[in-house]
Amino acid sequence: MKWKVLVLRSVWFSLLAGIIFFAGVLIAVVPAHAQSVEEFYSDHVVELYIGFSPGGGYDAYGRLVARHIGRHIPGNPTVVVVNMDGAGSLKLANWLYNAAPKDGSVIGTVNRGVPFEPLVGVREMARFDATNFTWLGSANDEVTVCVAWERTGIKSFDELYERELIVAGTGQAGDDPLVRLIAGVLGARLRLVTGYAGANEANFAMERGEVDGRCAWSWSSVKSTRQHWLDNNNIEVLLQLGFQKHADLPEIPLMLDLARSEEERQIMRLVLVRGVLGRPFMAPPDIPADRAVALQRAFAATLTDPQFLTEAARQRLEIIPISGAEIQQLVIEAYATPEDVVAKTRDIIR
Numbered sequence: 148m149k150w151k152v153l154v155l156r157s158v159w160f161s162l163l164a165g166i167i168f169f170a171g172v173l174i175a176v177v178p179a180h181a182q183s184v185e186e187f188y189s190d191h192v193v194e195l196y197i198g199f200s201p202g203g204g205y206d207a208y209g210r211l212v213a214r215h216i217g218r219h220i221p222g223n224p225t226v227v228v229v230n231m232d233g234a235g236s237l238k239l240a241n242w243l244y245n246a247a248p249k250d251g252s253v254i255g256t257v258n259r260g261v262p263f264e265p266l267v268g269v270r271e272m273a274r275f276d277a278t279n280f281t282w283l284g285s286a287n288d289e290v291t292v293c294v295a296w297e298r299t300g301i302k303s304f305d306e307l308y309e310r311e312l313i314v315a316g317t318g319q320a321g322d323d324p325l326v327r328l329i330a331g332v333l334g335a336r337l338r339l340v341t342g343y344a345g346a347n348e349a350n351f352a353m354e355r356g357e358v359d360g361r362c363a364w365s366w367s368s369v370k371s372t373r374q375h376w377l378d379n380n381n382i383e384v385l386l387q388l389g390f391q392k393h394a395d396l397p398e399i400p401l402m403l404d405l406a407r408s409e410e411e412r413q414i415m416r417l418v419l420v421r422g423v424l425g426r427p428f429m430a431p432p433d434i435p436a437d438r439a440v441a442l443q444r445a446f447a448a449t450l451t452d453p454q455f456l457t458e459a460a461r462q463r464l465e466i467i468p469i470s471g472a473e474i475q476q477l478v479i480e481a482y483a484t485p486e487d488v489v490a491k492t493r494d495i496i497r
Contacts, residue, residue, distance in 0.1 A: 198236025204368030235318030
């Protein structure tokens with residue numbers, strides 16, 4: 148009889164131990180899933196990665212956003228900046244997509260051309276699907292320019308049909324495709340020297356005389372980082388690249404206006420759409436939906452924050468907000484371009 152009691156007790160204690168164990172598991176798991184957005188961010192530091200070295204335009208915009216966005220994220224987390232340069236920020240895009248935490252604690256900003264690398268760039272190096280990023284938005288709709296240093300004596304774009312201009316590049320995901328677009332479609336005599344880590348390095352190379360110009364330089368960056376070059380007539384603006392002219396440059400030719408056929412215009416638009424993305428910010432794919440919405444709302448609120456706008460004006464950084472939904476749509480539309488146009492574009496800019 149005693150042995151039956153002992154067996155029953157053993158079974159009972161085993162059952163009780165199992166219940167306690169599973170209750171512990173539930174206690175550990177349920178709060179994690181039920182954790183609010185505010186609770187998550189109050190316990191976490193947000194890392195904002197910049198795909199270039201310090202000192203250039205992307206770095207300036209990235210650090211500006213980092214200083215203000217924490218106030219607009221529920222829980223008001225601390226936001227720290229990390230620079231991860233490499234391959235015109237393609238290194239960062241690959242890392243964000245494949246290796247970064249997918250919990251909403253990491254966001255980044257990359258070159259506006261990076262989302263189109265799998266389409267018209269070095270596809271084997273682009274290990275991501277651009278339509279799957281969690282797009283937060285862009286700080287600006289950018290117009291880029293082609294400039295020549297004063298020592299060249301080049302004053303207009305027309306001169307590039309007869310004279311060669313040596314220009315700096317920052318990689319296939321950076322300036323290089325736009326330089327190749329100008330040369331390949333319009334026939335301008337541009338010689339590309341690539342391999343510079345970012346805009347800052349390219350600018351120093353131009354100043355030192357290693358190269359004589361740049362042909363994919365954001366006009367907002369020219370004004371915010373090298374206004375004294377404009378004031379001192381060190382550089383001459385030759386061409387602007389975008390969907391429309393910048394208000395500051397009414398007399399400078401727009402590349403789209405120089406297209407000689409509808410096919411040339413389609414090719415130009417496929418490459419120049421990156422300008423509308425301007426200064427794009429994103430998070431990895433597959434982060435929790437409520438945190439994704441919180442980050443998108445925080446980014447939008449940051450770009451209209453009076454403190455943010457005051458600092459942006461002081462740094463001469465243009466702010467033309469583009470929503471995450473708009474970027475998503477632009478990326479989807481680009482990937483729907485007819486394959487024959489994509490193939491011709493790829494041949495020109497690679």
